[in-house]
Amino acid sequence: MAKKYWLFKSEPNAFSIDDLQNRPGTKTHWDGVRNYQARNFIRDDMRKGDGVLFYHSNADPLAVVGYCEIVKEAYPDHTQFDPDNKHFDPTALQKEPRWFMVDIKLKEKFKHPVTLKAIKENPILKDFRLIQRGNRLSVFPVNKKEWDEILKMGR
């Protein structure tokens, strides 16, 4: 199957690309996604080796700050079962997990973060889902043309 591409949003206050860089092996599990559309992308479509753009939301600057690779495919997000966790889901069943996560590994932190402003100004990226009206999904697919352009801008 052809390699696919994705974008993950993260608020750097909660988890930044530097936090990822400081993790052992520069890897992390991507927990806490609680939206069904995003869940379906994670559970059904993401494959080992797919590329992931790492975007800082609610931040300064707002920007794609690097890219990653999926190193482990979907498995149950343990935080849904943890009453002390912010993302606890009291209706999720152990035998039938509702929420899933993948593991990602940092490949490269961009020399030049690709700002939301620069993305909006680039005609090649005019259809990029990130800048579409009302886009609030924290996880969504990116096409190869967009992926290539973002990497070109960031490196």
Place this chain on the structure above:
DNA sequence: GCCAACGTTGGC
């Protein structure tokens, strides 16, 4: 802090 956009919940 504001607010538009959107998802979820729950009464009917």
Place this chain on the structure above:
DNA sequence: GCCAACGTTGGC
């Protein structure tokens, strides 16, 4: 199944 109320996201 409809829809009002509410909560969250996220740019500005």
